[in-house]
Amino acid sequence: MDSVFDELYQKYHHDVFQFLFYMVRNKEQAEDLVQEVYIRVFKSYRRFEGKSSEKTWLFSIARNVAIDFFRKQKGWKGRLLEKFDWSTDQLKDGYPIPEEIAVQREEIRWVYNCLEYCTLDQRAVIILRYIQDLSISETAQALGWTESKVKTTQHRSLKVLKKHMELSYEKEGLTSEKVRVER
Amino acid sequence: MKKSEWSDKQLEELLRQMPKIQDDRNPRDIYENLPVRNKKPKQWLVPGLATVAALLIFFILIPKLMVGPQYSEDHAGQEKSSVERDIQKADENSTIALKKEDASPKARTFSGADKTQTSKTAIYDEEVGDGKVLTFWIPDPQIQILVPVSTIINDSNEKTWLELFNENMVNLKEQEWGLSEFYPLSASLKLDEKNNAILVDVPSNHQYGQGSATETNFINVLKKDISSNSDIKKIRFSTNGEPGIELGNYGHQDEVRIKQQKNHAYFFYYSEGNDIPFLVPSIENYEDIKTAVEEMKKDQPTLGLKSSLLPALPINEVSIKEKTLIVSMEDNTSLQDDQSTINAYESLLLTAKEFGLEKVFITNPPIKNLGPFDLSKKNKVPLAPNQRTLQ
Numbered sequence: 001m002d003s004v005f006d007e008l009y010q011k012y013h014h015d016v017f018q019f020l021f022y023m024v025r026n027k028e029q030a031e032d033l034v035q036e037v038y039i040r041v042f043k044s045y046r047r048f049e050g051k052s053s054e055k056t057w058l059f060s061i062a063r064n065v066a067i068d069f070f071r072k073q074k075g076w077k078g079r080l081l082e083k084f085d086w087s088t089d090q091l092k093d094g095y096p097i098p099e100e101i102a103v104q105r106e107e108i109r110w111v112y113n114c115l116e117y118c119t120l121d122q123r124a125v126i127i128l129r130y131i132q133d134l135s136i137s138e139t140a141q142a143l144g145w146t147e148s149k150v151k152t153t154q155h156r157s158l159k160v161l162k163k164h165m166e167l168s169y170e171k172e173g174l175t176s177e178k179v180r181v182e183r
Numbered sequence: 184m185k186k187s188e189w190s191d192k193q194l195e196e197l198l199r200q201m202p203k204i205q206d207d208r209n210p211r212d213i214y215e216n217l218p219v220r221n222k223k224p225k226q227w228l229v230p231g232l233a234t235v236a237a238l239l240i241f242f243i244l245i246p247k248l249m250v251g252p253q254y255s256e257d258h259a260g261q262e263k264s265s266v267e268r269d270i271q272k273a274d275e276n277s278t279i280a281l282k283k284e285d286a287s288p289k290a291r292t293f294s295g296a297d298k299t300q301t302s303k304t305a306i307y308d309e310e311v312g313d314g315k316v317l318t319f320w321i322p323d324p325q326i327q328i329l330v331p332v333s334t335i336i337n338d339s340n341e342k343t344w345l346e347l348f349n350e351n352m353v354n355l356k357e358q359e360w361g362l363s364e365f366y367p368l369s370a371s372l373k374l375d376e377k378n379n380a381i382l383v384d385v386p387s388n389h390q391y392g393q394g395s396a397t398e399t400n401f402i403n404v405l406k407k408d409i410s411s412n413s414d415i416k417k418i419r420f421s422t423n424g425e426p427g428i429e430l431g432n433y434g435h436q437d438e439v440r441i442k443q444q445k446n447h448a449y450f451f452y453y454s455e456g457n458d459i460p461f462l463v464p465s466i467e468n469y470e471d472i473k474t475a476v477e478e479m480k481k482d483q484p485t486l487g488l489k490s491s492l493l494p495a496l497p498i499n500e501v502s503i504k505e506k507t508l509i510v511s512m513e514d515n516t517s518l519q520d521d522q523s524t525i526n527a528y529e530s531l532l533l534t535a536k537e538f539g540l541e542k543v544f545i546t547n548p549p550i551k552n553l554g555p556f557d558l559s560k561k562n563k564v565p566l567a568p569n570q571r572t573l574q
Contacts (some may be wrong), residue, residue, distance in 0.1 A: 035213065038213070
């Protein structure tokens, strides 16, 4: 086995896989995409200049792979139709919830479901910042953004999540008691 | 701890608790499934090859499409030239033959051998005696022309020509003569006296229907064989006893009429490995003997036939008088008493026979004796061309 692959696999495979999984919210797709990430990495490994850390570099590749995946999935026809079709704001993916999520607490499941309503950028920030535990500057490097853009995107995505969490809460309607919590 | 609203901190906390998802696959599998080096080259390779192939076809086709008819003419020209090359080759062979012939008469005069037996190629009245003359028509190796080969059969039992024909066709030495292997025919020929026809019976697996050249050839050979050996005017076919024959292009044939074919001109055909040419009638018929003689001064390169008159026998003019061909030679010409002149003279005799003439007379012969012929007298036309001995 290639030593470069071995090293990359040991260090980053699971992080990259996890990132892709939460981006596309489907295990099989994530497996395919991680494959694509390796292909791109090998092609441009020699061009890697070490300006950023290997980890952020890998995440930026993974993000591009995910964006390409969504683009391809829609195709030009889908994108064209979407332009004229305002009835559905977001394309819903009908993927089943994977087992790892299904066994979790209710709130976790809600968060997972609500991730769907975030844009790709928002989702990427959320995953990198909270699930992967990257700092603001690391996230900015991985996404090629400024730190302030990371901050605003992060803020907006939390807001989207919050809104949809409340909606799911209402839908479930388990308790009538509303508790307001100060921000 | 269910709440209708969440603080950022709580949300962040929840997000941090999201489960770690593992890729359960073996890293080896992942590595082996990476088409790193194969995938990319293929993506341009196939369309690239297709483009190259398409361009090639394009460039090959373009000249043909642009100048279609011209091209085919060129092609025909090439074919012509290749035939000419063949003829040149044959020419070379013949010059060698002539050299040999040059030497042989001297040898013969020394030994006192009779010239007549070796120099003439056709069969004449006085040679036949009690024998019978049979003529077989054999295709050349290119199957373009039919070469008549004649033989004298000394037959003591009163057999018909057809019996002799059937008996002797096995003895033909086509390969030795540089012709194509055609005999014995895989067909039986019988006389149908009632209809005054020849009944040709082929086996059910006969090969004569394969391709238009083969079947045309087969029918032409039969016509020529029958018309030059008898007066019968009809061929009836049967296949394994059943009437009719199945031929690809002719379709189902029951019978074929034989038209008396006359008015051909004789040319030289040099077969491979033979010094002396066969005298072969043209495929074309000519209106009169004057045109025929004019044609005989030229080659027929498409059929691989050489002029039979030039350069050996330069004829000026011909005319007909009481079934005799009167020939005047070009002024100031000399004739060589050699084989090629004899061949040329015999081709003139045979052509005269084609036009129903009986004798040939040269008004101004430069030499008196040409091989066995006395040119100062009228000479009779031969019975059959190209004598060969069988067995």
